[in-house]
Amino acid sequence: MAKTHxxxxxxxxxxxxxxxxxxxxRAKMDHLLIEKGAEGGQILLTDWIDNYPGFPDGISGFxxxxxxLAQANRFELNSLFGNVVSMDLTExxxxxxxxxxxxxxxxxxxxxxxxxxxxxxxxxEKELAGKGVSYCATCDAPFYxxxxxxxxGGGNTAVQEAIHLTKFxxxxxxxxxxxxxxxxxxxxxxxxxxxNIDFIWNSNATKIxxxxxxxELHLKNNDGKESVLKIDGVxxxxxxxxxxxxxxxxxxxxxxxxxxxxDLETRTVVPGVLAAGDIRSKEVRxxxxxxxxxxxxxxxxxxxxxxxx
Ligand code: NAP
Numbered sequence: 322m323a324k325t326h327x328x329x330x331x332x333x334x335x336x337x338x339x340x341x342x343x344x345x346x347r348a349k350m351d352h353l354l355i356e357k358g359a360e361g362g363q364i365l366l367t368d369w370i371d372n373y374p375g376f377p378d379g380i381s382g383f384x385x386x387x388x389x390l391a392q393a394n395r396f397e398l399n400s401l402f403g404n405v406v407s408m409d410l411t412e413x414x415x416x417x418x419x420x421x422x423x424x425x426x427x428x429x430x431x432x433x434x435x436x437x438x439x440x441x442x443x444x445x446e447k448e449l450a451g452k453g454v455s456y457c458a459t460c461d462a463p464f465y466x467x468x469x470x471x472x473x474g475g476g477n478t479a480v481q482e483a484i485h486l487t488k489f490x491x492x493x494x495x496x497x498x499x500x501x502x503x504x505x506x507x508x509x510x511x512x513x514x515x516x517n518i519d520f521i522w523n524s525n526a527t528k529i530x531x532x533x534x535x536x537e538l539h540l541k542n543n544d545g546k547e548s549v550l551k552i553d554g555v556x557x558x559x560x561x562x563x564x565x566x567x568x569x570x571x572x573x574x575x576x577x578x579x580x581x582x583x584d585l586e587t588r589t590v591v592p593g594v595l596a597a598g599d600i601r602s603k604e605v606r607x608x609x610x611x612x613x614x615x616x617x618x619x620x621x622x623x624x625x626x627x628x629x630x
Contacts, residue, residue, distance in 0.1 A: 323423075327353045329622050330417065330427040332405055333564075335362020336608045337598025338433035339389040340615030346396035348623065353425070354393075354400040355417075361386025362435045363561075363599065364608055368459040368485040373608050382459065385608070405567045410591050413629075428629065429593045429622040432568065432581060433615060436561035436599040436606070441473060445529030446557070453535025453554045458482035461554070465490040468553035471538050472496070473526050479558040480504035480512045486556065487517040494550065496521045496540065521550075529555055563600050576602040587618040593625050 331341045334356035345352040359365060367382035376385075390398075404420035410430070417425045438456035440446060446454055455461040458472075462485060470490045472483040475497035481504070486493045495512070500522045502509050512518050521540065527547070528539035538550045563579040573581050574590050580602035587595040597614035599606050 325423055326414075326426045327351050328427065328626055329353075329429045329431065329619070330355060330415075330425060331431045331433060332417075332567075333362065333433035333435055333598070333600075334360040334390075334400070335433060335435045335598055335611060336364060336385075336389060337435070337611040337615040337618075338362070338431070339386070339393055340612040341431050341433060341597060341619050342398045342400065342615075343389070343393040343396065344616050344619035345622075346393055346398040348619065350619070350623070350626075352399055353427075354398060355403050355405060355419075355425075356400065357402065357404040359386075360390045360400075363437075366438075366457040366459055368462075368482065370608060389612075407567055408569065410569055410572055410594055413593065415594065429595070429625055431587075431615070431618040431622060432589075432594065432596040432600055433598045433611075433618075434564040434567070434600045436563050438557065439560045439562050441526055441557050441559065443526055443528055445531070449529050449531055449535050449555075452533065453531060454529060455554060455556050456558070458485050458556050458558070461556075462486050462489045465554050467491050469494070469551070470554040470556060471526075471550060471552050472556045472558055474558040474560070475499065475502040475504065476558070476560060477504045477508060478560075479556075480508040482556060482558055483518050484508070484511055484515060487515055490554075491517065493518045494521060494552070495519070496524055496526060496538075498525050498543075499523065524548075526555070561599060561606070565600065578602070585617075586621045587614050588621055593622075593629075595621050 328351040331354040342354040364382035371379040407418045409416040466489045469492045472495045483493045523543040524540045530537040538552045565579045581596040582602040595618035597618040598611035
């Protein structure tokens with residue numbers, strides 16, 4: 322019969338989960354890493370990562386994910402593709418329900434389920450998703466060779482991906498709801514110096530229109546003035562929402578945004594349940610701190626297990 326109980330289960334294989342997997346496998350813990358899609362999480366949506374130490378020339382998100390997985394596999398990472406749909410965290414032995422297989426149980430759980438792009442929620446967005454509306458410049462930029470695209474957002478993702486898009490599109494118009502970008506100064510300077518990026522400030526996207534694909538982006542500025550941008554694609558890069566649909570949010574005392582609060586050791590309010598990476602309630606969402614939290618969580622899980630026995 323297949324094994325159904327583990328001392329440690331790690332949910333999600335982004336940078337936090339893969340690092341937790343590396344630490345657990347290397348420590349020879351009785352562990353299982355569960356992932357429902359491709360290993361790597363959101364770094365697979367990132368063209369280039371310049372601020373992960375150890376790669377002086379930077380590294381693509383895809384390559385970094387591959388290297389993280391290979392490193393964990395070197396220590397015999399035990400992993401499974403599966404979709405956890407719900408869980409019971411009320412007993413010392415935690416129980417995870419999976420979509421297509423038997424439930425699994427564990428003594429400690431590290432939640433690394435990450436986050437996903439936030440939608441704008443405006444007319445035309447859903448209808449034209451995949452037909453000119455995109456949430457991933459890394460995935461879709463090559464479709465816009467010699468075209469004009471809009472990027473909505475003013476954070477690191479929007480600015481970094483606007484710069485990436487200029488490798489393909491003739492013109493990139495970045496639309497931000499304020500008159501100042503949230504992105505770090507170094508990215509701002511790069512974007513301002515790029516002749517193929519222009520900026521529309523103090524404006525919100527209100528509607529996306531087109532028949533076969535995106536043709537128009539409707540805007541309203543903060544004075545109420547409306548305008549229409551003729552455009553071939555719209556990249557919506559306005560932050561992230563938590564991947565928390567499988568989590569008991571009341572028991573984990575999720576914050577107002579649905580992210581999971583922890584202490585500095587990544588311990589949630591439920592004994593034996595840790596949270597690491599973008600699902601954690603926090604200000605800074607970087608690959609490096611996701612990885613760090615994955616390591617911290619395994620060490621906290623080991624301490625919890627030692628105190629159990
Ligand atoms: P973010 O930092 O939360 O920025 C979201 C941006 O979208 C903000 O400029 C925000 O405007 C805007 N926005 C939010 N909701 C909006 C709406 N409904 N309509 C229009 N605009 C809206 O998100 P992010 O850029 O995706 O970054 C997520 C995390 O990953 C951050 O911690 C970021 O630092 C990190 N990250 C780091 C790097 C890097 O270090 N190179 C690269 C990518 C991401 P306001 O500014 O007005 O709030």
